[in-house]
Amino acid sequence: MKRLYNLVLACLLIASLSACGKQAGTDSSADKVSKESGQTESIETTEQQPSVASETAQTEVQTESNLTDGQEQQTQGGGNTVTGDISFDFETKTVLLNSGYEMPIYGIGTYSLTGDTCVESVSAALNSGVRLIDTAYMYHNEESVGEAVRNSGIPREEIFVITKLYPNQFSDAEAAIEEALAKLDIDYIDMMLLHHPGTGDVEAYLAMEKAVADGKIRSLGLSNWYVEELEEFLPQINITPALVQNEIHPYYQENDVIPYIHSLGIVVQGWYPLGGRGYTAELLGNEVISEIATAHGKSSAQVILRWNLQKGVVVIPGSSNPDHIQENTELFDFELTEEEMERINALDRGEKHDWY
Ligand SMILES: NC(=O)c1ccc[n+]([C@@H]2O[C@H](COP(=O)([O-])OP(=O)(O)OC[C@H]3O[C@@H](n4cnc5c(N)ncnc54)[C@H](OP(=O)(O)O)[C@@H]3O)[C@@H](O)[C@H]2O)c1
Numbered sequence: 001m002k003r004l005y006n007l008v009l010a011c012l013l014i015a016s017l018s019a020c021g022k023q024a025g026t027d028s029s030a031d032k033v034s035k036e037s038g039q040t041e042s043i044e045t046t047e048q049q050p051s052v053a054s055e056t057a058q059t060e061v062q063t064e065s066n067l068t069d070g071q072e073q074q075t076q077g078g079g080n081t082v083t084g085d086i087s088f089d090f091e092t093k094t095v096l097l098n099s100g101y102e103m104p105i106y107g108i109g110t111y112s113l114t115g116d117t118c119v120e121s122v123s124a125a126l127n128s129g130v131r132l133i134d135t136a137y138m139y140h141n142e143e144s145v146g147e148a149v150r151n152s153g154i155p156r157e158e159i160f161v162i163t164k165l166y167p168n169q170f171s172d173a174e175a176a177i178e179e180a181l182a183k184l185d186i187d188y189i190d191m192m193l194l195h196h197p198g199t200g201d202v203e204a205y206l207a208m209e210k211a212v213a214d215g216k217i218r219s220l221g222l223s224n225w226y227v228e229e230l231e232e233f234l235p236q237i238n239i240t241p242a243l244v245q246n247e248i249h250p251y252y253q254e255n256d257v258i259p260y261i262h263s264l265g266i267v268v269q270g271w272y273p274l275g276g277r278g279y280t281a282e283l284l285g286n287e288v289i290s291e292i293a294t295a296h297g298k299s300s301a302q303v304i305l306r307w308n309l310q311k312g313v314v315v316i317p318g319s320s321n322p323d324h325i326q327e328n329t330e331l332f333d334f335e336l337t338e339e340e341m342e343r344i345n346a347l348d349r350g351e352k353h354d355w356y
Contacts, residue, residue, distance in 0.1 A: 086267050088312060090332060095314065097242035098265050099219035101190070103160050105309060106331060107132025109271065109318035114141045117320050122148035124322040126159070128329050134245075134269075134316040135184075136164035136195055137176065142183035149186050160190040162245075164223060165208070167198030173207035181216060193221040193245060196356055197229050202236045209239050221245065223271075224356045227260050234264075245269040247356075248313055249276075250283060250304060253348040262312060269314040274301055276353045277318075288343050296334045299327055306331050307344045 088095050094102040108125040110118055110133065118141040122133055126148065135145045142163055149159055161184065169176035180189060192208050194201050211217040221243035225233065234240065244261050248254050248270030261268050275283035283289070284300040293303045305315045305328060317328045336344075 086262060086265060086312070088309060090309075093332065095267055097219050097267060098240060099242045101160075101219055101242075103191070103219075103243075103267070103314070104130075104132035105314050106130070106305065106329065107134060107160070107314070107316045108325065108328075109134045109316040110141055110145060111136070111139050111271075111318055112277065113144075113318065113320055114139070115144060118144035119148045119151075121320045121325065123152065124325045126152045126154060128322075128326045130325070130329060131158055132160045132162070132314075132316065134162045134271075136166070136193075137169060137180060138164070138166045138195060142180060143185075146184040146186050149184075156187060159186075161186060162191040162193060162221075162243075163189055164193040164195040165204055166195045167201070170194075170198055170200035170204035173200075173204035174210075176204075177207065177211050177216065188215065189217045191219040191221055191243065192217045193223045193243070194225075196224045197233075202233065205233075205237050209237065212239060219243070221266075226254075226257050230261070230264070240264065241266055243267045243269055243314075245271055245316075247272050247352060247354060248308065249273055249353070250286070250289065250307070250344050250347045251275065251279075251349045251351040252353065253345065255345070255348065258311065258313065267314060268312065269316060270308055271316065272353055273305060273308055273315045273317050279353050286347065288347060292336065292340050292343065295340075296336075298330075298334055302327060302331055302334075303336070303344075306334065306336055307341060310336055310341060 086095055086098070088105050092102070093105055095105050096102055108122060108130050110122065113121050122145055125133070131154075133145055133149070135142050145161065145163075149156070149161065152159070163180050163184065165173060165176050165180070169179075177189075177192070180192070189211075192211070194204055194208075205220070205222075208217060208220050212220060219242040220239055221241045222230075222233070223245040224247075225244055226246070230244070244266055246254060246257065246268070248258070248268070249272050252272075258268050272279075274280045283304065286300070289300045289303055293300045296303065298306075301317070301324070305317060308315045309331060315328075315331075317324075319325050319328065
């Protein structure tokens with residue numbers, strides 16, 4: 001009788017273990033990312049839940065021959081462990097951040113665009129299908145970006161706005177976050193970056209973490225942080241950044257930095273993708289780039305932007321010219337060969353076009 005009782009007990013145990021296994025197997029990978037990223041509570045209670053697409057992203061992206069970062073990545077950042085697939089989905093034109101949110105892989109940068117020029121440029125970009133906008137306190141245009149977003153008629157959740165805290169704001173980051181929210185006036189901030197390393201940056205980041213918990217900001221990131229800076233910074237914070245935005249263009253490629261950041265499960269975004277104002281003519285006129293552009297029937301700008309995407313770098317070219325803005329979205333009807341990628345990789349001169 002006792003043996004029969006034990007047998008029944010064992011069967012019940014096996015049945016319940018197998019049910020648990022199935023349950024775990026139904027979790028989407030993005031749910032997994034959200035739960036492990038340390039941003040769980042605010043994400044799971046907010047309305048934008050983009051992660052369903054991630055399974056498609058993971059399977060489809062692996063068929064993209066041109067991207068190498070399709071593997072699951074793991075890292076320790078402060079107290080949290082992050083697991084994420086940061087490869088680009090060229091179908092949806094998005095990447096799944098380690099915060100659980102999806103972000104477009106191309107957008108518009110707004111440095112040096114102010115007032116009506118900024119409103120008109122961002123509106124033109126939104127009309128051209130752009131859904132990622134990069135602004136900053138230091139660009140003095142958060143109000144204009146907010147105005148264009150609000151007036152667009154596009155559902156708020158479909159637009160991804162990045163803004164940044166400048167080092168002179170770090171000492172009272174809480175107030176600076178409120179200021180950004182008020183200036184943008186778009187309910188919440190999709191992503192906030194620290195613009196540069198500086199005194200009080202850890203405390204400022206911790207204030208942004210609190211704003212994430214309060215549902216004011218959805219994802220966090222850093223700008224102008226390189227290998228050494230990241231190694232020092234990450235153990236001091238709790239939420240691993242979802243993104244690092246650094247200078248990247250064919251003359252300054254950061255080929256040592258990008259793989260390191262990717263290995264942490266962090267998405268890389270390039271500023272000055274076209275070299276930055278004052279340098280674009282030289283870069284767009286580069287013989288190798290022009291030759292490749294002619295071969296594909298595309299412009300030099302499109303070739304450079306596509307080269308970035310195939311390296312796993314998100315692009316945010318700045319422009320106030322509606323034709324250029326439209327042109328900068330047409331990056332998905334051609335693909336650079338490995339040889340063409342190599343030819344552009346060979347143009348690296350380690351030539352920075354700004355000091356930071
Ligand atoms: N985190 C940081 O420290 C940092 C620093 C710098 C920049 N950024 C961000 O990165 C963004 C990009 O940088 P950026 O705007 O300074 O430089 P950029 O994108 O490299 O170059 C902008 C210049 O390229 C021209 N351009 C754009 N598309 C073109 C096209 N298809 N054909 C020909 N010319 C084209 C623009 O002129 P038109 O207006 O005539 O098109 C403009 O003069 C900034 O807007 C900002 O959001 C961040």
